[in-house]
Amino acid sequence: MAKQKIMLGNEAIARGAYEAGVKVSAAYPGTPSTEISENIVQYEEIYAEWSPNEKVAAEVAVGASMSGARAMASMKHVGLNVASDPLYTASYIGANGGLVFVVADDPGLYSSQNEQDTRCVARAALVPVLEPSDSQEAKDFMKEAFAISEEYDTPVILRTTTRLAHSQGPVTLEERVVPEDKPYERNPAKNVMMPGMAKKRHIHVEQRMNRLEEEGAGFSINKAEYNDTSIGFITSGIPYQYVKEVCPEASVLKLGMVHPLPKKLIQEFASKVDQLYIFEELEPVIEEQVKSWGIACTGKELFTRQGEYSANLLRERVLGEKIEGEAYENLPARPPILCPGCPHRSTFSVLNRLKLHAAGDIGCYTLGAVAPLNVIDTTLCMGSSISSLHGMEMAKGKEYIKNWVAVIGDSTFMHTGVNSLMNMVYNQGTGTVIIMDNSTTGMTGHQDHAATGKTLKGQEVPAISIYHLCKAIGVKNVVEVDAFDITAMEKAIKEEVAKDEVSVIIACAPCALLKSQKFPNKCVADSDKCKKCGMCLKPGCPALTRNEDGTISIDDTMCNGCGLCRQLCKFDAIRLEER
Amino acid sequence: METKNIMIVGVGGQGTLLTSRILGGIIQAAGYDVKLSEVHGMAQRGGSVVTFVRYGDKVYEPIVEEGQADVLIAFERLEAMRYAHFLKKDGVLIVNDQRMDPMTVVTGAAEYPEDILGTLGKDHKVVSIDAMAEAKKLGNSRVFNTVIIGVAAKNMDFKEEEWLSVIEKTVPPKTVEINQKAFKAGFEA
Numbered sequence: 001m002a003k004q005k006i007m008l009g010n011e012a013i014a015r016g017a018y019e020a021g022v023k024v025s026a027a028y029p030g031t032p033s034t035e036i037s038e039n040i041v042q043y044e045e046i047y048a049e050w051s052p053n054e055k056v057a058a059e060v061a062v063g064a065s066m067s068g069a070r071a072m073a074s075m076k077h078v079g080l081n082v083a084s085d086p087l088y089t090a091s092y093i094g095a096n097g098g099l100v101f102v103v104a105d106d107p108g109l110y111s112s113q114n115e116q117d118t119r120c121v122a123r124a125a126l127v128p129v130l131e132p133s134d135s136q137e138a139k140d141f142m143k144e145a146f147a148i149s150e151e152y153d154t155p156v157i158l159r160t161t162t163r164l165a166h167s168q169g170p171v172t173l174e175e176r177v178v179p180e181d182k183p184y185e186r187n188p189a190k191n192v193m194m195p196g197m198a199k200k201r202h203i204h205v206e207q208r209m210n211r212l213e214e215e216g217a218g219f220s221i222n223k224a225e226y227n228d229t230s231i232g233f234i235t236s237g238i239p240y241q242y243v244k245e246v247c248p249e250a251s252v253l254k255l256g257m258v259h260p261l262p263k264k265l266i267q268e269f270a271s272k273v274d275q276l277y278i279f280e281e282l283e284p285v286i287e288e289q290v291k292s293w294g295i296a297c298t299g300k301e302l303f304t305r306q307g308e309y310s311a312n313l314l315r316e317r318v319l320g321e322k323i324e325g326e327a328y329e330n331l332p333a334r335p336p337i338l339c340p341g342c343p344h345r346s347t348f349s350v351l352n353r354l355k356l357h358a359a360g361d362i363g364c365y366t367l368g369a370v371a372p373l374n375v376i377d378t379t380l381c382m383g384s385s386i387s388s389l390h391g392m393e394m395a396k397g398k399e400y401i402k403n404w405v406a407v408i409g410d411s412t413f414m415h416t417g418v419n420s421l422m423n424m425v426y427n428q429g430t431g432t433v434i435i436m437d438n439s440t441t442g443m444t445g446h447q448d449h450a451a452t453g454k455t456l457k458g459q460e461v462p463a464i465s466i467y468h469l470c471k472a473i474g475v476k477n478v479v480e481v482d483a484f485d486i487t488a489m490e491k492a493i494k495e496e497v498a499k500d501e502v503s504v505i506i507a508c509a510p511c512a513l514l515k516s517q518k519f520p521n522k523c524v525a526d527s528d529k530c531k532k533c534g535m536c537l538k539p540g541c542p543a544l545t546r547n548e549d550g551t552i553s554i555d556d557t558m559c560n561g562c563g564l565c566r567q568l569c570k571f572d573a574i575r576l577e578e579r
Numbered sequence: 580m581e582t583k584n585i586m587i588v589g590v591g592g593q594g595t596l597l598t599s600r601i602l603g604g605i606i607q608a609a610g611y612d613v614k615l616s617e618v619h620g621m622a623q624r625g626g627s628v629v630t631f632v633r634y635g636d637k638v639y640e641p642i643v644e645e646g647q648a649d650v651l652i653a654f655e656r657l658e659a660m661r662y663a664h665f666l667k668k669d670g671v672l673i674v675n676d677q678r679m680d681p682m683t684v685v686t687g688a689a690e691y692p693e694d695i696l697g698t699l700g701k702d703h704k705v706v707s708i709d710a711m712a713e714a715k716k717l718g719n720s721r722v723f724n725t726v727i728i729g730v731a732a733k734n735m736d737f738k739e740e741e742w743l744s745v746i747e748k749t750v751p752p753k754t755v756e757i758n759q760k761a762f763k764a765g766f767e768a
Contacts, residue, residue, distance in 0.1 A: 006603050006604075006607050006613065006615070031619055032619060034619075035619075110618060110619075111619070134614070134641075163616060163641060163642070166616060166617055166618065166619050167614055167615060167616040167617075167641040168603060168613075168614065168615040168616070168617075169613065169614045169615075169638075169641070170607070170612065170613065238641070241639040241640045241641065242639075242640055244639040244640075245639045245640040310642065310644055311640050311642075311644055312644045312645060323644075323645050323646060324645070324646035324668075325645040325646035325664035325665065325666070326664055327645075327661075327663075327664045328660050328661070328663065328664070328692075328698070331657065331660055331661050331692065332657065332681050332683045332684050332688075332689035332690065332691060332692075333627075333681065333683050333689070334590065334625075334626055334627040334657070334658070334661075334681035334682075334683070335626055335681070335682065335683070336591060336623070336624040336625050336626035337624060337625040337626070337682050338624065338625075339592070339624060339625065364624060367624070370682075371682065371686050371688065372682070372685075372686045443624075445619070445623075537685070540682055540685060540686065542625055542679075542680075542682070542685070544685075545680055545685070557720055
């Protein structure tokens with residue numbers, strides 16, 4: 001019997017890449033795509049890397065494909081925006097060795113800054129999209145994607161969503177089959193996109209998409225399941241599972257390829273069912289096309305563009321059932337928070353005390369926007385803190401930003417923040433940038449990057465020095481400060497913000513969750529000395545709680561002895577003890 | 580067999596994902612179709628987290644919805660209350676009797692509800708345990724989640740030996756013995 005294993009969607013995608021004979025995989029971490037690369041690492045046959053950003057990752061994959069090997073890049077939905085420059089033109093160049101971009105959407109915004117639909121980008125870029133609906137298909141569709149890529153001379157997007165990426169289900173394992181590399185031949189008409197060449201390739205792109213639309217009707221991944229024909233659903237991905245759960249008797253057209261749509265198959269299906277529903281999360285991508293062909297159907301009139309779908313949504317909107325179970329009301333929310341011993345909390349507590357505003361960025365430290373830290377005023381996208389602060393200065397003048405800083409993590413700085421810093425120096429800004437260097441990509445679960453000195457494969461390599469990088473860009477004022485030394489941090493921030501020049505403060509201290517971190521100490525509160533002033537509670541460390549008498553307790557299973565509360569206590573009522 | 584729905588809820592960082600791995604292991608060993616769905620990313624940083632486990636002859640949907648859970652395993656009292664409406668009418672609510680204040684309570688923006696177990700007990704079949712205290716008795720507070728699994732196991736279909744065997748296969752080799760003890764502490768509680 002074939003070997004079966006329960007796999008996370010992302011693990012299955014990695015397995016699919018392995019079985020498809022992928023040779024090169026590049027990515028930048030981003031929830032919910034990160035575990036793809038983390039699982040590819042186990043396959044020694046695949047070269048896998050963390051690239052500094054998604055644009056670079058996509059270009060690495062394109063290069064590998066041009067050379068004749070099968071290659072892939074993975075990213076989250078907003079990562080595809082960063083990679084959209086290579087994507088749109090890779091569409092013209094097509095593929096030599098199979099080329100697949102795995103892109104993970106996040107309906108429901110579990111860990112993202114927007115809820116965009118990758119299918120819209122793919123339609124604009126004229127790139128086919130496959131969408132699996134469980135772990136088994138995640139693996140199978142990877143292989144399908146590579147076959148389509150080579151057959152139709154196109155990059156292929158495998159679109160997933162958070163629910164697929166982070167659900168587990170049984171997967172049947174097969175052997176790895178490595179197709180022979182395609183021969184590399186110099187072919188500027190295909191691989192050099194200048195106007196003359198691109199004009200001709202655009203013709204190929206149109207023909208290819210037409211062919212896919214026509215022949216897609218026969219793809220086994222697009223399948224019509226005819227049952228009771230009074231109700232029919234056109235659906236794909238995880239929403240297919242909700243349809244099967246709630247309406248097992250209905251007819252279903254399950255699309256494995258969601259762009260381009262197999263028009264003939266859809267027309268045929270629509271003609272055989274009485275009431276046609278389009279059940280797709282996020283944007284009405286299928287619905288609008290189907291309606292444009294003059295087919296009557298119901299979609300966003302009933303189902304929202306917002307968030308994740310569910311079986312209960314179908315029960316309510318299609319079957320008219322009332323959902324049992326009432327939630328208890330007015331419960332305190334439990335939003336995510338910075339961990340105990342997080343160096344960001346320390347830096348933010350200083351910014352909070354100095355009443356400075358911060359232009360923020362993407363990472364754990366975005367949590368500095370909420371109570372009780374309330375430091376971060378803005379967050380747009382990866383690398384944007386530095387450039388948006390620069391924009392404010394150019395609009396309002398240098399005095400206006402004297403109570404502002406930009407805060408950005410080390411990984412985000414290496415991703416695209418460095419470009420913004422170059423701009424600030426080049427265009428004579430005077431902003432102060434705090435690079436919160438915790439030696440890892442924290443939010444996504446601790447991935448290495450070019451400044452950590454280790455690769456995805458675990459190889460030790462020379463780390464790029466953020467200090468020297470800033471110096472090389474031309475920042476005169478670069479200071480390194482221990483993130484947990486709040487006196488030194490306060491002094492550095494006051495001095496640098498006052499200067500009429502660009503300054504970089506590197507707030508150094510490793511992420512508390514890094515496995516290499518050891519915590520020999522813990523903080524202990526002394527209730528006799530405590531004056532109940534609450535200063536230690538201000539930064540919102542979850543290890544600290546106020547007792548009924550107003551004194552403080554510190555949970556010793558959570559505390560790792562960072563000592564921030566101890567520094568804030570004016571009465572010496574918190575001491576450091578060995579564990 | 581009708582599909583069984585299990586939910587595990589708690590606070591990010593409490594180790595709910597280990598519990599779902601052990602559950603997944605025992606279900607697969609029994610030969611059922613199974614789907615698990617969990618939360619990664621930002622919510623893992625101290626937020627409210629939920630894991631869904633569904634198993635049976637054929638499982639489609641990967642999540643458990645309101646009014647459908649056969650067993651709800653809550654690692655913290657407030658989280659038990661937050662998700663209690665996911666239970667079926669006759670579903671079992673297993674609560675680790677522990678309070679963790681969310682930041683909204685710490686900052687004074689909200690109050691932690693009084694007598695959660697009492698409220699829940701009026702509406703649901705509740706089994707509570709102070710798993711942290713049990714784990715401390717065993718000398719390792721970290722295995723409190725395995726104590727909770729032990730309590731949950733009493734309300735599920737699998738045999739004790741099967742649980743012990745899957746624990747052995749799932750946890751790091753050095754911690755097998757203490758985890759099996761923790762399981763028994765919950766199972767026999």
